[in-house]
Amino acid sequence: MRNYPLYLAPMEDVTDPAFRLLCKRFGADRVYTEFVNADAIVRDVASTMRKLRINDAERPVAIQIYGREPESMADAARIVEQAKPDIIDINFGCPVKKVAVKGAGAGLLRDVPKMLEITRAVVNAVKTPVTVKTRLGWEDKLLYLDDGTPFIVDLAERLQDCGITELAIHGRTRSQMYRGDADWTLIGEVKRNPRIHIPVIGNGDITTPERAKECFEQYGVDAVMIGRATFGCPWIFEDIRRHLDGQPPIERTMAWCMDVLKEHVERSIEWVGDERKGIVHSRSAGLPPDTDSAIACRYKRRGLSYNGRDRRTIRLDKQHRS
Numbered sequence: 545m546r547n548y549p550l551y552l553a554p555m556e557d558v559t560d561p562a563f564r565l566l567c568k569r570f571g572a573d574r575v576y577t578e579f580v581n582a583d584a585i586v587r588d589v590a591s592t593m594r595k596l597r598i599n600d601a602e603r604p605v606a607i608q609i610y611g612r613e614p615e616s617m618a619d620a621a622r623i624v625e626q627a628k629p630d631i632i633d634i635n636f637g638c639p640v641k642k643v644a645v646k647g648a649g650a651g652l653l654r655d656v657p658k659m660l661e662i663t664r665a666v667v668n669a670v671k672t673p674v675t676v677k678t679r680l681g682w683e684d685k686l687l688y689l690d691d692g693t694p695f696i697v698d699l700a701e702r703l704q705d706c707g708i709t710e711l712a713i714h715g716r717t718r719s720q721m722y723r724g725d726a727d728w729t730l731i732g733e734v735k736r737n738p739r740i741h742i743p744v745i746g747n748g749d750i751t752t753p754e755r756a757k758e759c760f761e762q763y764g765v766d767a768v769m770i771g772r773a774t775f776g777c778p779w780i781f782e783d784i785r786r787h788l789d790g791q792p793p794i795e796r797t798m799a800w801c802m803d804v805l806k807e808h809v810e811r812s813i814e815w816v817g818d819e820r821k822g823i824v825h826s827r828s829a830g831l832p833p834d835t836d837s838a839i840a841c842r843y844k845r846r847g848l849s850y851n852g853r854d855r856r857t858i859r860l861d862k863q864h865r866s
Contacts, residue, residue, distance in 0.1 A: 548760050548788050549573040550781050551712075553747060553771035554608040554633065554677070560595075562811035564602050566804070567774060571781035573767070574604045579635045579649075582611030582620035596627040606631035606675065610638060612647040614658075614665035621666045621674070631709075634666055636678040639718045650718035653682040656699060660706055667707035676703050677712040677747070677769075680730050683719035687730070700734045704742050712769055715748035722772075725749060732763035745769050753780075753787030760788075778804065 552559060552567045554576035564575040577595055584592035598605050607629040611617045621632055636659055638649030645651060652659040667674045681687050681695040688694055700711055713734060715726030726748025735744040743766035750756050751773040759768055773780055783793060813819050 548756075549767035550756070550784055551745065551767055551769040552576060552774065552781075553769045554579050554606070554635070555771055556638075558775070560812070561597065561599055561602070562808060562814070563774075563778070564605070565599065565811065566778045566808055567781060568602055570779045571785045572770075574606065574631075575602050576606045576608050576633060577629075579608045579610050579638060580620075580624070582609050582613075582617045585609065585620040585623050586616055596624060598627060598629060604630040606633045608633040608635050608677070609666075610635035610643065610648050611662070612652070612658075614662045617662050618665040618669035621669045621672075625670045625672050629672065631675055632666065632670060632672050633675045633677055633712075634663060634708075636676055637712075637714050637718075639679070639716075639721050644718060650679055650682070653679065653718055656702070659699075660702055663703055663706040663708060673709040674707065675710040675712065676708050677714070677745075678703075679714045679716055679718055680727060681717050683717050687717070694730050694733055696730050697734050697737055700737070700744070701739055704740060708742065710743045710745060710766075712745035712747055715746065728759055728763050731765065735764045735766075743767065747771065750784075753784040753793075756784045757788055776805075778808070 550571065550573050552564065552572045552575040556578050559576055559578050564572075564577070568575055577598070580592055580595050581589075585596075596607060598607070607624050607627060609617065609620050609624060609632065611620065617634070624632055635649050636652050638644065640649070643649040643651065647655065647658075652662070663674070663676065678696075678699070686695060689698060696713060700713075703711060711734070713731045715728050715731050716722065716724065728746060728748070731744065731746045734740060745767045746759050746763060746765035747769035750759065750768050750770045756768050756770075759765060770780060770784075779794075779796070786793060
């Protein structure tokens, strides 16, 4: 792996094969699948099993799983291993209510013993390297232990002791969801801990090449993971790489951007197997995480129409239609 690795973060309904391959083309050093429900894997649910399909052109690729029981997570990991991913990643960071309140994802930040039990079970079940992605903690008032040690520093050591090979940390608590700014200072404390010998990956608010370079240099992380900034901009990996290498930025035309968008839509249609569903599905990675008005402005600049979060339509203007 080259210096300053750039990873595509796992994102539900976004990081399907079509989008992963596109980001790989623009320089992502590692890509992650959407997170996959362990119970659904064990039950052999067809729509879930499709998410385990990977392409050699994506490698290195990680399949991310989530669940709340050690046994089902271990069973799911054994099944996932048959898909031959380079890494099996455990999601201990998803903040959405339907996941966290059921004791999975970030919900396990409130039950560290069980989190560790799940981690050990998965590590012991497979030969494939196992990694973890998590958050700083459940909420701000629980960011530090009684002795003043940051919760995430202590947790990182304990996860490392379970046998994981890497740890990715999103610089927010579960209660923050995606609000406010990501706090990289605690990520940096994990990296500077002399007892941590596994790679530490930083995640959160990597939206510009300048910010990526700053996080590498200021916090010493081994890699950065980029999520929502890739929406509608998969070439951000190329932009960051050029900045890190001291090369000038690339000036891209609207026509070029529209060609990339069209390619993504076509790949999505091919993946889904249905034109309408493929177009609808591709929108997840094309919508920036902003307000409706900001989205509408951005889409207008790209020759698209947007009718609001509840009724979204994407239409190539006449000059961009093939």
